Amino acid sequence: MIEQTAIETPSVYTDSTDELLIDIRDLRKSFGKNAVLKGFNLQLHSRENLVIIGRSGSGKSVLLKCIVRLERPDSGLLNVLGRDVPSLNQTEMDLLRADVGFLFQGSALYDSMTVRENLEFPLRRHPEKLRDIDIEQLVLEALDSVGLVYAVDLMPEELSGGMKKRVALARTIILRPKIILYDEPSSGLDPITAKEIIKLILDIQEKYNTASLIITHDMDFARIIANRMVILVDGINYAEGSYAALNNSDDPKIKAFFK
Amino acid sequence: MNRVLTFFNETGLITQFAARYFRELVKRPFEFKELLRQCYLLGNKSLFLVVVTGFIMGIVLTLQTRPTMIEFGAEAYMPSMIGIAVVREIGPMITALICAGKIGSGIGAELGSMRVTEQIDAMEVSGINPFKYLVVTRITAMTLMLPLLVIASDTISLFGSFLIENMKGDVSWTLYFSKVFEVLEFGDLIPSIIKSFFFGFAIGLVGCYKGYYSKKGTAGVGKAANSAVVLSSLLLFVFDFVAVLITDIFYEL
Numbered sequence A: 001m002i003e004q005t006a007i008e009t010p011s012v013y014t015d016s017t018d019e020l021l022i023d024i025r026d027l028r029k030s031f032g033k034n035a036v037l038k039g040f041n042l043q044l045h046s047r048e049n050l051v052i053i054g055r056s057g058s059g060k061s062v063l064l065k066c067i068v069r070l071e072r073p074d075s076g077l078l079n080v081l082g083r084d085v086p087s088l089n090q091t092e093m094d095l096l097r098a099d100v101g102f103l104f105q106g107s108a109l110y111d112s113m114t115v116r117e118n119l120e121f122p123l124r125r126h127p128e129k130l131r132d133i134d135i136e137q138l139v140l141e142a143l144d145s146v147g148l149v150y151a152v153d154l155m156p157e158e159l160s161g162g163m164k165k166r167v168a169l170a171r172t173i174i175l176r177p178k179i180i181l182y183d184e185p186s187s188g189l190d191p192i193t194a195k196e197i198i199k200l201i202l203d204i205q206e207k208y209n210t211a212s213l214i215i216t217h218d219m220d221f222a223r224i225i226a227n228r229m230v231i232l233v234d235g236i237n238y239a240e241g242s243y244a245a246l247n248n249s250d251d252p253k254i255k256a257f258f259k
Numbered sequence B: 001m002n003r004v005l006t007f008f009n010e011t012g013l014i015t016q017f018a019a020r021y022f023r024e025l026v027k028r029p030f031e032f033k034e035l036l037r038q039c040y041l042l043g044n045k046s047l048f049l050v051v052v053t054g055f056i057m058g059i060v061l062t063l064q065t066r067p068t069m070i071e072f073g074a075e076a077y078m079p080s081m082i083g084i085a086v087v088r089e090i091g092p093m094i095t096a097l098i099c100a101g102k103i104g105s106g107i108g109a110e111l112g113s114m115r116v117t118e119q120i121d122a123m124e125v126s127g128i129n130p131f132k133y134l135v136v137t138r139i140t141a142m143t144l145m146l147p148l149l150v151i152a153s154d155t156i157s158l159f160g161s162f163l164i165e166n167m168k169g170d171v172s173w174t175l176y177f178s179k180v181f182e183v184l185e186f187g188d189l190i191p192s193i194i195k196s197f198f199f200g201f202a203i204g205l206v207g208c209y210k211g212y213y214s215k216k217g218t219a220g221v222g223k224a225a226n227s228a229v230v231l232s233s234l235l236l237f238v239f240d241f242v243a244v245l246i247t248d249i250f251y252e253l
């Protein structure tokens, strides 16, 4: 299930059957004097699991936020599903966002709503995705994918951290996105629950045929899930390749991640 | 110097926030269901407090002014005086201050924690405009509900005052309220209601502004709630001052 292709530079990765879903070139983003992204490049293809690693504060979350326009980049090309993100108007952006799921670092469940209402919430604005589909059906199906049907009427505060992550995942997949962005899906979880989340991510990918961009600190996680990895250092895509290829690298900056 | 700059900066930002509120208020889609829910929640949350304080205010005011009025032999004017004081000033101001404390801080903390835990971002990425869904509904609900709360508070204050007058001065229900309505005109009621709309708007606006732009971290949420109360109370007095100046011009005419 996990194929590993050794790639040294981004331009080499061109499998003609795979569509280019995200194309980021020379992306720059600063907060005042703090330059976070300084010319970042990244390509995500369909059916790919791309893992991004980088130190805390290196700008991984900022990168994901740029992709869904929660942050606006200062310059650079940012193309998602063939659309130029910075130039879209609000309506076009909302349509695009329906195809790009986002799993937040802290789950970000709406704490004044039950699990059911949390899952129904994104459906409210996307009637085009619903046509004749029964909402209840959709909610239960999404919860079933993460094994939490029994929690449908609970409040977020009644859930454990791992359950919250799974509910957040269910809320993300309910719109059947083509791409899912995961911001540290295993952080704060014990190794067993983390494994469960990995399995879920792989299951979901199989079931809905999504491409994933995954941020993680957990190298075991990366080894199992990554088709390809990008190392974010000093605001650029410092190195790229399969887990095995990067693991064998002699560069001290890369080695630091693999201990 | 720095504080003066911060003050003007903050004023500018809040004005911008208010302008955005009006722009988004008239834009589709409308969040009617959420607006109704907020009206119910905000009204329900503060009704009890408003009614209790209103009742006590009525009693206290009557007990304290009564001896002086009797000394002047102006006992008969008690209902009229209390009526005017409560409707024109005390009712709106006390209600608004209580709501600033109770609801302003609540909104600040709620939106602040939603900002900190990325719930606002999550709304945005699921294609729901968080400003419309969270901010527009809350400011509108507060603007609509405060006048109703003020009317409730006025009524209960007068009732409290009547109880004292009835016990101490043997004034009957009909006599008391006919005296009150003898002096109270629409000229008292209307400005006070209009003023209350502005008070409600100020409380909602400041609470939402502070929460929506809350700094990250738990400390940020606490600060948002706290400064929402301080700033909106201050703003209430400024609005009250302006309102009195304006109504005074009308009374002169």
Ligand SMILES: Nc1ncnc2c1ncn2[C@@H]1O[C@H](COP(=O)(O)OP(=O)(O)OP(=O)(O)O)[C@@H](O)[C@H]1O
Binding pocket: A031, A034, A036, A054, A055, A056, A057, A058, A059, A060, A061, A062, A063, A105
């Ligand atoms: N809204 C913001 N305003 C100012 N600075 C910000 C903002 N968001 C992020 N930053 C800064 O950008 C840098 C990168 O932050 P980011 O959250 O992307 O880190 P990260 O790589 O996701 O780290 P972690 O692994 O800890 O989540 C940090 O230095 C942070 O201070």
Ligand SMILES: [Mg+2]
Binding pocket: A060, A061, A062, A105, A183
């Ligand atoms: Mg992060």
